[in-house]
Amino acid sequence: MPRMALMGFELEYSLIGSGDPVVLIHAGVCADWFKPLLSERVLTDSFLVLSYHRVGYGRSSRLEGSVSIADQANHCSLLMRQLGIGRAHIVGHSSSANMALQLALDLPNMVHSLALLEPALYQGVPSASGAARAFVKQASELYQAGDKAGAVDVFMRGVCGPNYRTVLDSVLPGAFDQAVDDADAFFQQELRALREWSFGLEDAKRITQPALDVIGEESQNVSVIWRERQEVLLAWLPNVEPLVLPKTTHLLQLQNPGGMAEGLAAFFARHALS
Numbered sequence: 001m002p003r004m005a006l007m008g009f010e011l012e013y014s015l016i017g018s019g020d021p022v023v024l025i026h027a028g029v030c031a032d033w034f035k036p037l038l039s040e041r042v043l044t045d046s047f048l049v050l051s052y053h054r055v056g057y058g059r060s061s062r063l064e065g066s067v068s069i070a071d072q073a074n075h076c077s078l079l080m081r082q083l084g085i086g087r088a089h090i091v092g093h094s095s096s097a098n099m100a101l102q103l104a105l106d107l108p109n110m111v112h113s114l115a116l117l118e119p120a121l122y123q124g125v126p127s128a129s130g131a132a133r134a135f136v137k138q139a140s141e142l143y144q145a146g147d148k149a150g151a152v153d154v155f156m157r158g159v160c161g162p163n164y165r166t167v168l169d170s171v172l173p174g175a176f177d178q179a180v181d182d183a184d185a186f187f188q189q190e191l192r193a194l195r196e197w198s199f200g201l202e203d204a205k206r207i208t209q210p211a212l213d214v215i216g217e218e219s220q221n222v223s224v225i226w227r228e229r230q231e232v233l234l235a236w237l238p239n240v241e242p243l244v245l246p247k248t249t250h251l252l253q254l255q256n257p258g259g260m261a262e263g264l265a266a267f268f269a270r271h272a273l274s
Contacts, residue, residue, distance in 0.1 A: 001059070006078045009061035013052035013079060017044035020112075020273045021085045022264075024051040025076055027094035027117075028190045029152060029179045031057035032172050034093070036253050040261030047268060050088070052079055054096070056185020058178070067189045069197040072096070073103040077110055086110065089268050093117040093252065094159070095194055102197070104207045113271045114211040115264055116233065118219060118250055123200050124232045127225040135159075140187060148183040152176065155186075160250045161222040171254045204236035210271040211240040214263070216248035216255075226250065243267075 001012040016038055024034040031053045043049055053060040055067060055075060076099065080088060090111050092100030097119030104111040122128040135158030143151035156164045156179075168175050179186075213233045219226035234240055243263050245256055253260040 001053075003059065004079055004082055006075065006082065009055055009063060009075075011052050011055070011060045011075065011079055012058055013050060013083075014038070015083065016049045016051075017047055019045075019047040020268065021080075021088035022047045022049045022268065023076065023080060023085070023088045023090050024049065025072075025090065025092045025096035025099055026051070026054065026057070027092075027096050028186045029156060029182075030168070030172065030175050031178055031182060032175055034091075034253065036171060036257035037261055037264075040257055042258075042265045043261045046265060047089075048085075050080070050083065050085065052076075054185075056189060057182045062185070063189075066192060067185075068193050069095075069098050069102050070106065072099040072193070073106055076103055077107050080110060087112050087273060089113045089115065089264075089271075089273075091115040091117065091264065092119065094250065095120045095190055098194065098197055098199065101199060101203075101207065104209060105203060108207075108209070111209055112273050113209050113268065114207070115214065115267060116211060117214045117252055118216065118226055119229060119233070120194055121199065121229045121232055122194070123198070124236070125225060125228045127223065127228055133225075136191070140191065143183060143187040148180045149176075151187060152179045152183055159222070161218075164249075164251060167251050167254050201236050204233070205238060208238055210267075211237050212243055212264070212267045213237070213240050214243045214245055214252065214260075216250060216252055217244050217246050218249050222249050241267075 003010040097116040139155040248255040
């Protein structure tokens with residue numbers, strides 16, 4: 001993957017396909033969450049798909065100090081501008097769905113539509129501060145003790161369920177080891193940024209672009225928090241529609257890349273830039 005020099009840092013990225021631009025912002029922990037979608041021709045035959053590694057992941061630059069959700073949104077906008085993409089469909093998964101929402105708030109003219117794949121919302125979500133988040137504390141304690149592999153494993157089990165590793169190793173060989181290498185970015189910067197990020201009803205009312213709110217069919221079997229988060233966005237966003245992705249947990253496109261690609265492509269076609 002080539003690297004783009006921006007304002008004091010570099011992001012590695014790929015551009016595939018042609019058509020209306022689609023920007024994929026990957027979730028935390030695994031840098032290549034969206035890799036399965038890049039092989040789905042229903043997307044790449046009709047859309048120009050930009051995928052990149054955020055700071056701290058893969059071969060993109062490591063940054064010292066805090067990196068906020070707003071910073072991440074700004075990094076995305078800088079890369080888009082440098083590549084000549086002025087407006088696009090923005091896709092965010094988990095923590096990066098928060099970044100997509102922030103981008104829509106900060107630079108609405110750059111966001112034509114939003115696809116929000118199980119965002120990491122906290123406000124208005126009953127389970128966000130309860131037992132459903134206990135695994136985050138456990139994972140953070142393991143990281144602080146120097147057990148990066150254990151920290152990644154506990155976090156992924158809490159988010160995706162106990163069988164996540166079978167899927168991850170099958171679909172993205174080497175992704176777990178890469179996640180351990182990138183653990184500093186996630187545990188030192190990203191979790192803190194998520195805790196500090198604020199997004200409520202009044203913020204949601206400002207986002208008028210078409211939005212697709214995606215949840216895995218089996219995600220609520222892992223944690224009720226995913227259903228609660230979808231209910232919040234369906235109630236808050238002015239122009240939103242739901243999509244339940246069959247036979248998936250939070251792993252989503254790793255388990256059902258074809259279904260995800262078809263759902264996204266149909267949504268983008270209904271809300272074409274042109």
